[in-house]
Amino acid sequence: MTSLAGGRSSLKLVLGASAAGIGILILLALCIMIKFNKSLMFWKKQMGNHPNVEVFLRNHESLAPKRYRYSDVKKMTNSFKDKLGEGGYGGVYKGKMLDGQMVAVKVLSETKGNGEEFINEVASISKTSHVNIVTLLGFCYEGPKRALIYEFMANGSLEKFIYNGNPSTNGRLGWETLYNIAIGIARGLEYLHRGCNTRIVHFDIKPHNILLNEDFCPKVSDFGLAKLCTKKESMISMFDARGTPGYIAPEVFYRSLGGVSYKSDVYSYGVMVLEMVGGRKNIDVGVDRISEIYFPHWIYNHLELDELGLQGLMSEEDRVNARKMIIVSLWCIQTKPSDRPPMCRVLDMLEGSLQSLPIPPKPFLFSPARSMKDSSTTSEL
Template sequence: MTNNFKVELGQGGFGAVYKGKLPDNRPVDVKILKASKRNGEDFMNEVSSITKTSHVNVVTFLGFSFEGRKKALIYELMSNGSLDKLIYNKGPGTVPSLSWEILYQISKGIARGLEYLHRGCSTRILHFDIKPHNILLDENFCPKISDFGMARLWPKKESNILMSGPRGTMGYVAPELWNKNFGRVSHKSDVYSYGMMLLEMVGGRKNLRADASHTSEIYFPYWVYSRLDLGGYLRPGEVIASEEDEIAKRMTVVGLWCIQTFPNDRPTMSRVIEMLECNMNSLEIPPKPVLSSPTGSVPKSPAS
């Protein structure tokens, strides 16, 4: 199917993705899962979750291959790859940045996909690993949520879910996933991850920087909040038109609401969609975020 793994499309913590072709010549993505302690659970999570979905903003699952310890998942081909390759500013000579209008449409598409997982499926699904790397883009830049290896099925009659341990990727993990004192785990945990991703889309950078100097290690949402408060551009050195600035600020405000520390203070994904589509003047500025990721140092305020 992959012509002996000839064309590699990407690498991740799960393994590698290769370009393949079905017998009817349909192009596909073939994800080969890397052996790990969680490999069996990841495989079963992905298959059991994704087979319950059907939405324009969730990647289409076509099948799987299971042979001994070798496991592969087959999806529709997403020709524009993952979102992370297009939103982080990496200097000259890299992939051109997406326009603000496309970023805005992508943000709404992801929100609709998450709303569907939380409310539209016969069994609700919590993704637990929403981040730019797990958002795939088709030839028209339509976003599709992928990688359900950490997902959990969520019975509709239950508002919260019991967890055996933290899930997700550092920088996107909601506070309640690593400390139960912040609240119970629920669909609002995905809302937090979505909000952090939205801020990255606006800022054009990762919220955690391994190469950051001590003086620049300010908690990313603090930096975003201070720029918004001062009326500055979210991407220093980039001058944008007033219509684009309005989109950027709207996405920023929504993102900051989504990453509120306590789950009850975050909007649902249905409300997120409403906020993204309303006029900026009708959006209330959220309170400043109050804490950083579990492994980070205690954040300093922008004024300190």
């Protein structure tokens, strides 16, 4: 009996030890699983939508430009030695390819992890081929390291040349050059809206995103906010306001004015041409709303009086071209999208006779509240 009792005690000890061991193993397994899940979530957060971008690149491999390794990008930019500019997305660096071709390398910020702007840029610009659209030569996508490789534009952005008192240049461009630039941009936009198999709405037309080559030929750049749609689609479904304050069409904020469409680019183009004519920004965060919209009102009133009072009009041809640019831009910034001309009509008006141009109605000029301005999506090149 004593031996049987001792056996039972030993069995209980063994079972108890086994249960304790199993409990410890389960606890360790739970700890490992929790740690693994946390690590997985961390890496998913770090990688963003990397797999989605890779799927996109595979599906569009035949259309996408050449893919480069990050080490190649460092070599062509001499380890990012020569910086050309900075924006909200990152920086732009001067580089040289192996064949000696000069390039501009746009390095996207690692904080923008979802890859949306990268996909927008590659998807939209890879569908284009036009003298007034900047050429994308290649790209790099290695996890968070992303870069877009463009043709180099010797004169940089239009923004440097059109504002009075800009210390980075020796003065404003001549009226003939400004007029030709306005026509070139209009041709680029007309191509995006009608010339591609897929209609592309840029949504961020502004002087900063117009690049100039050595001959001052303008090229539309920065397609990070672009939307693609079929030509049959007249309206674009949007859940957020996108663009840069001062250039955003009013219907982007107030849908009651009309649906968002390619006419939103027309509005931005009109604001930009007014800035080219007046040598000043249409919107200035340092002034009140009355001053923000002063120049378009002023230029409209003086257009009716035929007293433009613009600087540098050296000839009758300059005067005619300046007047055409003003009339066209005022048509483009009409509040209702239906009242704005398409870009093909803009080209006809710019290249046609001044006498055939009707004066547009005085536009009800739009300036969104500063709260809207602060919350809108902006893109800086």
